Amino acid sequence: MSAAEPWVQDGNAALLTDFYQLTMLQAYWRERMEEEAVFSLFARRLPATRNYLLACGLEDVLRYLEALRFDDEALEYLSTFEQFSADFLAWLAAFRFTGHVHAVPEGTPVFANEPILEVMAPIPQAQLVETFVMNQVHLQTVLASKATRVVEAARGRAVVDFGLRRMHGTDAGMKAARAFHVAGVAATSNVLAGRVYGLHVTGTMAHSYVQAHDEEMDAFRAFARLYPDTTLLVDTYDTLEAVRKIVRLALEMGDAFRVRAIRLDSGDLAELAFGARRILDGAGLQGVEIFASGGLDEHAVDRVVRTGAPITGFGVGTGMGVSADAPSFDVAYKLTSYAGRGRLKLSPGKPILPGRKQVFRMEENGQAVGDVIARAEEDLPGRPLLAPVMMSGERLPAGRADLDQARARAREEIERLPARVRALEPADPPYPIELSAALESYTREMTDVAMKETP
């Protein structure tokens, strides 16, 4: 890899971490601290505009843990820091992740303080992986949690990912298409994501294509001939006039006319959709659908759908692609146990639930009614959400992601949530989350231990 190479690959992912992970790693190694640690990844709280998060990103975490290596280039770079000793770097060359991971499956709705995953490993290993594990789970959970709201608002109409151009970089563009698929998005415009993840890839035409032709009609004619079942963009100059041109094109092309849809991209989408529908229907073009895009998010989609506008699909870009109203959530990856003893900290506003945990989802008549966060060894009523996905550094069958399974799971799990939790507005009351009696008692006990550190 040249010094200017901006892509990240398996060979250098080990360096895609915070510097302190490496200094702490050497410190643990020098101090011979290598007993098992438990780290828990969870959301401290949900964004104000999210009633639940849709867990996503586990597949990339497990791939990273399997492939994690410090190659010669990485070691050579680290040797330029005065902090690292030669014997430590020699040890790093043989570094592998040999720990265990428990996780909720991708596509599971989760709530504040519920572990999305737990890493059990010798502390040097469990610590080192923090940055990358958080980065991937955070990104994909942010995006899946946004997309599921857009899908909900579209009420069965297709939602298509148009966001690549304004997403945060290439990795976000790829992972967004993946997370959106899990969340129920129908297709993506991202060609590479189609290839890598086997997603349905689709697209229409751009204003520039229309502009580059001297006559709008020339652009429509050329595209419809080359791509018979295409979608034609009608808002470059005058939307309804462009729809009338498409009617003329249908007359001109006769049986060869198989245009699938028109796309509205600006103006009052509902009003234009009603107007376009009238023109198309009046010409016997009931089969030409209306697709809408342009600055959409879940609220805009919801407003348009509520008008009853005859729109069959939405192209959604930036608002979903950067999760504009909640581009991050307060995700944490925290040490909850070391050497068999529960650990927490007392920093204000940042509580930790000690030890390994399990989440039990209670259901009545197929509806989730509340979760209980418990100690891992408890056996409580309800459905346990966390399961082993990696053991001793090797993936278990439960850790082999099938993206379509995750998508099906997400749909099924979301359908079991109370309507107020699925709604776009803040759930009132919020979905109930309780701690088990055993976890409450253990938390008090470990808080007392930690308090002994204070005067």
Place this chain on the structure above:
Amino acid sequence: MSAAEPWVQDGNAALLTDFYQLTMLQAYWRERMEEEAVFSLFARRLPATRNYLLACGLEDVLRYLEALRFDDEALEYLSTFEQFSADFLAWLAAFRFTGHVHAVPEGTPVFANEPILEVMAPIPQAQLVETFVMNQVHLQTVLASKATRVVEAARGRAVVDFGLRRMHGTDAGMKAARAFHVAGVAATSNVLAGRVYGLHVTGTMAHSYVQAHDEEMDAFRAFARLYPDTTLLVDTYDTLEAVRKIVRLALEMGDAFRVRAIRLDSGDLAELAFGARRILDGAGLQGVEIFASGGLDEHAVDRVVRTGAPITGFGVGTGMGVSADAPSFDVAYKLTSYAGRGRLKLSPGKPILPGRKQVFRMEENGQAVGDVIARAEEDLPGRPLLAPVMMSGERLPAGRADLDQARARAREEIERLPARVRALEPADPPYPIELSAALESYTREMTDVAMKETP
């Protein structure tokens, strides 16, 4: 590359595009439309919380344009779509970018409607690159424009990038560190970014390291011995009590004590900094600095700095890393000319200024007082901002990024902006942007041409 490979590399960057770019590409090719197009990349408007944008990302655009190829794997994937013909795919195999690029240098403040870059190329080429070019310039400009506000608020104190764990994926993590450097950020925690971009890499210690030791003092002692000039994290249990432990550690270590700083990460940072300073100074530890982190953005940094708190540096994570208040801006890449004729569209709210353009920045006494957006061939008073950076697909010397030059340019250019534009609050009045008389007249003329498309 296996089907599960999530990284993007030069070999597949050509597919990191919207599907319609490829269908339009084939259409242009079939229609023998290959005259020169001008595409302009600009912000339609600035986010409400930005008085200017700091242009960034050109280097990655030029690398992409130089390397753009459809390799065998890409062509094989495209052949699975019924839309693409064998002769088109054969033509794609030899596709290269042979056009010209004019751009403002990285680190230049820009405003609404000012071209950040212009691509002049046969329309198939200029169209195809839209998605990737927008993605990279948007991401890096979003992040640089946020970071420059944090740097401004810190008033000379060091700002360190701690955001990797919650940035949007791996590419964002890398490009953020790069864009932040341009914007004046002092260092990053991202080790790989340090290696790839030659940035200063730094870090402290995590709560988990303290928690994993049975006694907080054991953690401090071990870290300070291994890394003499380290920074110790003091808020795991009781902040001021931890500072007193550091005083005891100094007594214990004697001359070997060289701890550089403590880090506050929660609570009232200003109040704790004053308290910690008193304890340290009272023990003769005037040399131990105070570094603060924890949910910071430009407003939080500004508030802390205004208290006069004795803090010498800030670690800033998520707020800057996702540009939380403005994670996107309304960037557009629009056809402004084809075959020598200016082009625009009439979609409501999305005006385009036709033709190639230049921006002249007018300065008085070393202060920028306003910009004029002009036609490219005009020679007006003021400093022209756009310059050729690539000709016939080859980079010009002006297109060879030196990251430190970009950083120096940014500092110099920002210092020339009026104080109200550099301030965190919305500039009132906003920075003045005018169109030249020639551009106004040409826009009217081309609007008339476009109106002829409407009834």
